[in-house]
Amino acid sequence: MSLLDIRDVSMAHGRTRVLRNIDLRIEPGHVYGLLGPNGSGKTTLLKSILGANDHTGVIERAPGLRVGRLIEYPAFYGGLTLRENLELHARYLRTPLGEIPGLLAEVGLGDRADLRFSRTSLGMRQRLGIARALLGEPGLVLLDEPTNGLDPIGIRDIRELIRAVQRERGTSMIVSSHNLTEIASLADHLLFMKAGRIIRRMAAREVHGDLEDLYATILGDGA
Amino acid sequence: MRTLIANELRKIRRERFVWAVLVLNVVPFAMVVVNHVVNGGDPTLEGFYFTFHNQYTMVLPLVVCATVAACFHTEFRNGTYFEWLTCGRSRPALWAAKLTVACCLVVVLAAVNHVGLVLFFLAENPDAGLLRMSAAYWLLVGVSIASVALLCALLTLLTRNVVIVNVFGIGLTVATLVFMAADFSYLIPTCFAYRLSVGMIVPDAAYPDLGLALAVGWSVTALFLLLPLLANLLVITRRRYLR
Incomplete structure (x- = not known):
């Protein structure tokens, strides 16, 4: 049974559509990396999962699911x-x-x-x-750019901490970042967001070659 | 609710603003006592207490504003507003707990003055009429808190700026000072609180048409309670204000 079932979730701030028709299913025991540039809707999506904004569509949680978070x-x-x-x-x-x-x-x-x-x-x-x-x-932890503002050693330490936590607890996570290197080492699944949409999904094991090139290719050419 | 109130107390227990409003709160009493000691004076309700009552009326709106604003602004200053309102508890309950702590803090500050007044009169003039004094004092405090606190909470939530709210408190103090003696002052709740309470000490200072003053004054005070209450609840329950 999915932990979270997100169906056709959209959201607007005034005339600006911040989320567009998001469909996503979060399964137990997996880490999802949410990637995208600033303003792509990553934080908004996480806040929608928390019920902290007015969105359309459906977000269904597994019964009794407790969601931990570190937002912004x-x-x-x-x-x-x-x-x-x-x-x-x-x-x-x-x-x-x-x-x-x-x-x-x-x-x-x-x-x-x-x-x-x-x-x-x-x-x-x-x-x-x-x-x-x-x-x-x-059962689910949302981490919004957990290494933001840290130096390289700090980034490494937090990354190791997140890995250790996930390994020892088996907690499902959604980790957002605009740093592909960081996410690729943590996540099982990668979700690329641009202009409020998830434009590409891939398993982390499918990532080959230069990560920055992949990021630029997907987010530069995505619809 | 007890847990929420206890949490709010924990948030402010090391805050320096508590000492600042305590000092502001006791200034009128201290000044009147010093004046009494230095210049001699009349240790009666119509003398000593009347002077204190007038001075405290001017300070009290600012004490209420500063205290309520500081309590609510704690969340903005620490950047915890989003975390606070999305912690999983009822938002009206969270808001009510914070307002309760803020108002209780003002009551405690007022109680400090009250203890001082009682001790003063017990020492100087035990037959002065302590019950009448206490009734007048707490009527002033109660109506002032009721009419000002919710408005200050709302202003803090909307502006997220403690300076603006304190400037409002100063403006309210000035308005109270200017209009307190006017016959129509029952339209301003802090003036209404003053005239109603001081009339128990000095009957000549009461409203000439008490019936009209009570009817209009209590109605205006009730509006100052209900309208900001509804607005506060709207602000904290609407998700778009979580940004």
Whole structure:
């Protein structure tokens, strides 16, 4: 049974059509890479999955599916510590607070639990965002450009973290990015978006040759 | 709801604005006490308390605006507005919890002044009429909070700018100051709160036509409650305002 069944989803901001007739099925245990330039509708699609915008069409979730997310940037309360921020969200989600120390350790922040969020680096914030996305053991995790703004070492670290999480938990993920190299190493399936449409779908194993050329070919020539 | 309110308290417990509004809140009382100590004065409701009541009336709208705006603006300042409203809980409940905490904070600030007033009169003039003073004081505070808080919450959600809301609070304070003595002041809820409450202390300051003032004043206050309430709920439940 699919985790998520998206059928004919469209959305407009004023006169601008941001999503056009999206059809997509998310299966358990797979990682989907959502690729496209800025403004292609990646974040909007993820927000639609969360029910955070007005769209037409149908998005059906599997019964009881919990969806974790890191959308746009990791936003937390600066005056609270990393632990307190996660506890706050765990209370909103009605999930046990006992999983938080383990989560922080899993994302490499176990020894920074009492650090105030305002004093963290971007890399730490991204990690905390991933930790929050994993609260309550979600069946599906949405990660919107999780390495945005990071240096190459930070990008590598986050990529490794996402791989480890997916390997150990088997959680389905949708990871969006405009960086093909990053996504190709993480995802099982690649979805190319342009101007609000999914213009090409392919399995990651079908990717051969120069990745940038492939990206430019698909997104340059796509309809 | 308890969890939501507890979460809102956790968000603001280390916020510095709490101290700022506390200082603003106690300035009128401090000034009146200092004046009393330095210049001597009349430790009666018609003397000491009347002066304090007038000064606090001017500060209270700004205290309410600053507190409510700061509580709601926490989400915009931290960039957590989207996360807050999409955490899986009912959005009206989330909003109500935040407003409850903001209003309770104003009540606590007002209580600080009230404790000071009670202690002052117990020390200086125990027979001054503490019950009458308390009733007048809390009538002022209650009507002011009821008429201003929801409007401030709405302005903060719409403008996402705490400066604009505080400027509104200053404007409201000025309007209160200008119109508080006017016979038609019941059209402005903060002035209505003032005249209604001060009339319990100094009968000459009450409205000449009390019946008309009560009918219109309470109706206007109710409008200042209901219309912003509906607008607030509309803003936080409409998805397009999540951007």
